[in-house]
Amino acid sequence: MNVAQPVLVAAHGVSLAPGGTPILERVDIAVHAGELVSLIGPNGSGKTTLVRTLLGFATPDSGRVERRPGLRIGYVPQRLQIDRAMPLTAERFLGLAPRGTPAARRAAMAELGIAHVAGRAVQDLSGGEFQRLLLARALLAEPELLVMDEPAQGIDVVGQAELYHWIAELRARRGCGVLLVSHDLHLVMAATDKVVCLNRHVCCTGHPEAVARHPEYIALFGPASREFAVYAHKHDHVHDVAGHVHADHDHPHKHDHAH
Amino acid sequence: MDDFLVRALLAGLGVAVVAGPFGCFVVWRRMAYFGETLAHTALFGVALGVLLEVDLIVGMIAAVALGALLLGFAQRDKRLGSDAILGILASLTLAGGVIAVSLAGTVRIDLFAFLFGDILAVRASDLYAIWGAAGAALAALVWLWRPMLSATLNDELARIDGVRVDAVNLLLMLLLALVIAVAGRMVGILLVVALLVIPAAAARRFARTPEQMALGAAAAGAVAVAAGLWGSFRWDTPTGPSMVVAAGLVCLLAWIVPRRRAA
Numbered sequence: 413m414n415v416a417q418p419v420l421v422a423a424h425g426v427s428l429a430p431g432g433t434p435i436l437e438r439v440d441i442a443v444h445a446g447e448l449v450s451l452i453g454p455n456g457s458g459k460t461t462l463v464r465t466l467l468g469f470a471t472p473d474s475g476r477v478e479r480r481p482g483l484r485i486g487y488v489p490q491r492l493q494i495d496r497a498m499p500l501t502a503e504r505f506l507g508l509a510p511r512g513t514p515a516a517r518r519a520a521m522a523e524l525g526i527a528h529v530a531g532r533a534v535q536d537l538s539g540g541e542f543q544r545l546l547l548a549r550a551l552l553a554e555p556e557l558l559v560m561d562e563p564a565q566g567i568d569v570v571g572q573a574e575l576y577h578w579i580a581e582l583r584a585r586r587g588c589g590v591l592l593v594s595h596d597l598h599l600v601m602a603a604t605d606k607v608v609c610l611n612r613h614v615c616c617t618g619h620p621e622a623v624a625r626h627p628e629y630i631a632l633f634g635p636a637s638r639e640f641a642v643y644a645h646k647h648d649h650v651h652d653v654a655g656h657v658h659a660d661h662d663h664p665h666k667h668d669h670a671h
Numbered sequence: 672m673d674d675f676l677v678r679a680l681l682a683g684l685g686v687a688v689v690a691g692p693f694g695c696f697v698v699w700r701r702m703a704y705f706g707e708t709l710a711h712t713a714l715f716g717v718a719l720g721v722l723l724e725v726d727l728i729v730g731m732i733a734a735v736a737l738g739a740l741l742l743g744f745a746q747r748d749k750r751l752g753s754d755a756i757l758g759i760l761a762s763l764t765l766a767g768g769v770i771a772v773s774l775a776g777t778v779r780i781d782l783f784a785f786l787f788g789d790i791l792a793v794r795a796s797d798l799y800a801i802w803g804a805a806g807a808a809l810a811a812l813v814w815l816w817r818p819m820l821s822a823t824l825n826d827e828l829a830r831i832d833g834v835r836v837d838a839v840n841l842l843l844m845l846l847l848a849l850v851i852a853v854a855g856r857m858v859g860i861l862l863v864v865a866l867l868v869i870p871a872a873a874a875r876r877f878a879r880t881p882e883q884m885a886l887g888a889a890a891a892g893a894v895a896v897a898a899g900l901w902g903s904f905r906w907d908t909p910t911g912p913s914m915v916v917a918a919g920l921v922c923l924l925a926w927i928v929p930r931r932r933a934a
Contacts, residue, residue, distance in 0.1 A: 464827075467827075467830075485831055486831075487827065487828060487831040489827050489828060492825055492828070494824060497699050497701070497875065498823070498824070498881060498884075499875065499878040499879050499880055499883065499884050500824075500880065500881060501879055501880060504881070504882075508817060508820055509832065510817075510832045510833060531879075533879070549828075553831075553832075
């Protein structure tokens with residue numbers, strides 16, 4: 413999808429070996445306007461380093477990073493701990509973003525269903541609420557590209573489903589490109605246009621179903637990962653028809669394994 | 672009220688209103704020990720000022736600013752923990768500073784006055800320097816408030832927002848050096864961190880936003896300075912230490928008063 417769309421951000425043959433240890437080897441990846449790309453790979457496969465390189469936080473030893481000039485990026489980092497020493501309400505946290513009026517901040521919180529926590533301390537939010545707050549902050553930048561590093565970490569399964577639902581919604585509504593990083597396989601596949609599977613080098617890339625059948629992908633994540641991937645795809649289907657994520661079964665995880 | 676008391680009060684208030692907000696950054700960034708070490712380097716500045724025959728406060732500001740740059744550099748090596756590096760340097764800077772001062776000429780310097788403060792000796796001309804430095808530091812803080820807060824919260828988010836994090840951090844460090852040098856001259860090099868950290872700690876109890884904490888810290892510091900000065904006059908106790916004890920009492924009070932729970 414969207415091959416004709418302009419490139420928002422891309423890496424061309426990027427290698428990175430800080431202190432002589434190779435972390436990325438000749439990696440190619442591109443996110444086009446309006447495209448949802450999932451970057452998956454086991455822990456230590458270089459996902460976060462690749463994202464940091466794409467965002468300009470790290471400089472590649474060789475290869476080239478391309479970013480559309482003036483690209484507005486919304487970023488949700490992997491781990492954000494806000495020290496309790498700093499008093500900070502959710503509303504004030506959003507106010508630290510360079511863009512956005514008070515009205516825009518309220519709208520962003522309402523859009524993500526966290527308006528009720530506006531006056532609460534960020535340290536008291538649940539994992540899911542805080543991730544949505546980070547997402548709201550990213551949206552205030554009116555991003556053309558949304559980059560999320562492991563957004564579902566530390567969130568329970570229902571919260572994850574909700575989060576991915578929001579991401580898909582937002583992309584549909586705002587038409588921004590999304591780069592989603594995850595080691596979490598079964599949910600990530602659902603709304604994705606393209607999966608890039610990374611293990612220092614790009615193992616395989618393409619449509620979710622094609623990647624799920626790719627021998628290198630299976631070798632990396634084990635045979636069980638196939639079922640997860642298929643499950644996720646069916647899940648997406650159920651979602652489309654019923655219009656609600658867990659509409660018609662109590663134990664969605666077991667459902668597809670039984671088939 | 673005597674003139675010297677009025678001058679001391681004005682000097683103390685000038686220091687408090689700027690030390691409070693900067694103290695918040697010290698607390699948020701967990702830099703209390705860093706600030707302590709930095710304050711010790713001011714003694715080198717005293718020696719430097721004597722040798723170069725410039726105003727001692729100028730020497731102190733220069734020494735602390737240089738110390739901030741060197742300390743920031745030393746902390747980049749992660750093989751030793753930050754606290755270990757500071758543990759080494761806090762003692763070394765104090766010991767070295769005392770030696771430097773004694774070499775520079777013991778006759779003209781009252782070491783005790785630099786270590787524990789000499790706010791009652793403040794001259795009218797010092798007041799301009801204090802309020803000038805405090806005003807400049809506060810103006811810079813207000814001007815760069817959002818980027819400084821962003822850089823304190825999260826490096827990468829700040830960069831994405833277009834904040835020049837390295838420049839902002841450097842500037843914050845240099846401003847902190849200025850505040851420490853000026854405040855250290857008043858309440859003493861060994862006590863200045865208390866004036867930064869304690870009012871901020873007191874303000875944390877009731878603040879819901881960073882801005883409330885910064886204003887609260889300035890207010891708590893002002894109360895502590897005034898109360899300390901009064902106590903020092905009333906009971907004939909050393910002024911700098913009295914202000915620090917007063918700050919401690921303000922902080923204690925802030926944390927033990929029961930708080931009504933918000934609905």
